[in-house]
Structures are given as C-alpha cells and as structure tokens.
Amino acid sequence: PAAEPGFSPCEVERYLITVRARRIHAFGRKLAWCSGAVVSNNSNGGFEEGEPVTICLQVAETQGMGEDARAFERELAQKSGGADRNVLHVELLCERREAGPTNLGAAKVLHAVGYKGALAVEVVDSDDEPDDPEEHQADKEQRHLAFAKWLLEVFGAQLLCAGRGIIDVAAGKGHLTEALRSQCTQPLPCTLVEPVLRGGKDDYASMGQDSVWLAEEFDAERFPQDHAKLLAGCSTLVGLHPDQATEAIVDVALRFRKPFAVVPCCVYPRLFPGRRLGTGQGVTTYRGFQRYLRAKDSRIRIARLPFAGRNKVLYVADYSNPPF
Numbered sequence: 146p147a148a149e150p151g152f153s154p155c156e157v158e159r160y161l162i163t164v165r166a167r168r169i170h171a172f173g174r175k176l177a178w179c180s181g182a183v184v185s186n187n188s189n190g191g192f193e194e195g196e197p198v199t200i201c202l203q204v205a206e207t208q209g210m211g212e213d214a215r216a217f218e219r220e221l222a223q224k225s226g227g228a229d230r231n232v233l234h235v236e237l238l239c240e241r242r243e244a245g246p247t248n249l250g251a252a253k254v255l256h257a258v259g260y261k262g263a264l265a266v267e268v269v270d271s272d273d274e275p276d277d278p279e280e281h282q283a284d285k286e287q288r289h290l291a292f293a294k295w296l297l298e299v300f301g302a303q304l305l306c307a308g309r310g311i312i313d314v315a316a317g318k319g320h321l322t323e324a325l326r327s328q329c330t331q332p333l334p335c336t337l338v339e340p341v342l343r344g345g346k347d348d349y350a351s352m353g354q355d356s357v358w359l360a361e362e363f364d365a366e367r368f369p370q371d372h373a374k375l376l377a378g379c380s381t382l383v384g385l386h387p388d389q390a391t392e393a394i395v396d397v398a399l400r401f402r403k404p405f406a407v408v409p410c411c412v413y414p415r416l417f418p419g420r421r422l423g424t425g426q427g428v429t430t431y432r433g434f435q436r437y438l439r440a441k442d443s444r445i446r447i448a449r450l451p452f453a454g455r456n457k458v459l460y461v462a463d464y465s466n467p468p469f
Contacts, residue, residue, distance in 0.1 A: 157240050159258070161187040164198060166233045166263075169221050171214040177202045180252065182426055184234055191241070195426045195433055197252040200239060202260070209260035217260075224263050236261035286320070288452045292385050293324035295450055296406060300381060300462055302331050304404065309378040310334030310355070314363045314394050314407075315387035322356065336375060338363045338390075363387075365396040376401050386410035386455060392417070395438050395445075398461065406460035408450065409434055431455065443468045 166181040179200040186192045202210055202217070210217050225233040238259030296305065305311055306329065313322050316337035326333050334355045342360050362368070369376055382398045382405040384390060391409045398405035412434045414420075420428035420437055428437045438459055439445045444466060450456040 160191050160239050163234050163236045166235050171218040174213045175204045177214040195422050196424045199252040200255045202257045207257045225265050235263045289320040289324040291450050291452050302329050306331045306333050307380040311381045312379050313337045314384040314390050363390040365393040402464050408458045410455045
C-alpha cells in the first residue's frame, strides 16, 4: 500500500524502549498518541537517550493496551500520580515504519505493538533537590578526600602545583583544597572562589599563605575579564559539586586551554532553560547534563569517583590531541 502523505516507508524494525512521556492523548476508543523522549533503549541501536519520539498506539495492534484508548489514557494519568515532580516512564515494544521526513518535526514516529508497563518516577534534578543531602551528609569529608586522591593520581602533583596552582571553584569552606594539600608532597598554591565566605577569619588564615580567597561568582564572562592573569597562570580548574558554576568551569577551561576536573551536581533546568542536547531536547536530567557538557569538546573524558551520589567527574588532563 502507498505510504501516508508526509511519510517515507522503510524496512520495519522493532525496538524495546522506555519513553519519558510528555503527553498521552486518546482520540476516541481505538487510538492514542504518546509523545516524549527516549530514556533507555533495550535494543541494539536505533535511538539515543533524550531523542524525541512520537508513538502511535492502537487497540487493534498494541498488546496490553486494553480495549479502550480513553481508559488507557486515564490509567496512565493515575499512574503518574499527578504530582509536578513525577514523570511517567512507559515501556513499549515499537516498530519504526517510516524513514522521514515526517509531518511531526524532529520526532521519529513509531508504532507500538506491545505495552509493557509504566512507572511514575520522581524528578531528582530539579532546582530544589541539592544532591540528596540526607543520604550523603555523613560522607562529605570522604567525597573531598576521594576527589583529591583522584586529582593527584590522574593529573599528578607536578601539574597541579605548577604556576599559580589550582582554582577551586565553589570552594565552600575549602575542604577540597585542604584534602589536596594533605595528600600532596609539594607546596600547592590555591585560589578559592566562593560567592559567600562561610567561615571566620581564623578559618581562612589557617589555609596558609599560598591560598587566596575570592568572594565572588565564577561565571564565563565577568570572571575571565577580571582575572585574566590568574587564569593564564593557573594550572588547573577544579570543582566538586559547584552547582550553577559547573558549565562556566568547563567553558572557561576550554577557552584558556586549561586542564580541569568538575563533578556536576544539580542541573537547574529552570535557571538555564536555553541548554539543548544535540537532539534539540532541553537539559533536565543529571545524565543529560553530562552529555551536554561532554558535547562541548571531544577530549572531555568521564570517570567515577568512589562515593555515593553524584560521583561522575568530567575532565580534560591535556590538550595535546586535537578535538575530533
């Protein structure tokens, strides 16, 4: 049979995928559409995480959907719980029957042949969820120590201690710098950047003469203008859960060709609504934020630190290899 207008036929392939549903809408009793983004792909190839899809579900061919599309829509709405911080993950066995272009924009069109289930998932990457503090309060010191040991192992003391030393962004009370110095056998100059200094004068004096505190925001525009010599002379930029400054660390380090290591934490999608993945999707999840940052330069690598919670470190140790 001829293809529908706006669609090009292709060889039919099946995919078992989980979709983060943005909208599910029934059209009468027999047909429903689900639009959203791929969360996981349990098949080989075909779709990337975050890729937009639109899925057609029909009572006549979608096993497990039931006999009424409107009842199916209500069932999924009940599963989501209606909470603002819940999203619905829907697992579907789908066929791709069109190869584009489609009349549905960038989203790939799929046809569901099996409904496997749905699960309401609480969004943990919102502005008001700072890295599960109750779970990780006990191991904060271990996080600083683990990151410090990793920095010395991967970057080496000779690099870290070179020139004007490290810039510790969102330094808090300086625990990361203290951990680094406790493990480093060489004098380590440090500039600690923190918008609001949290300790007393004695706390800052105890950091030593090789420490400079800057009580200001770290951003990608004003800070480089005000501290160009510091950035040119520093060895490395580091940040452990630097929150809003995370992307600025990466951008500034790449611009000045400086080694860096940053452990992202909160995503702040409302504060940075203009961030987009290569698929055009907004950056709303922790994993998506990592992908967004890594897309800035092919030399950015990723490693896992040995502590609970947000423990992925993105880094560039050297710039000897050109990006690809």
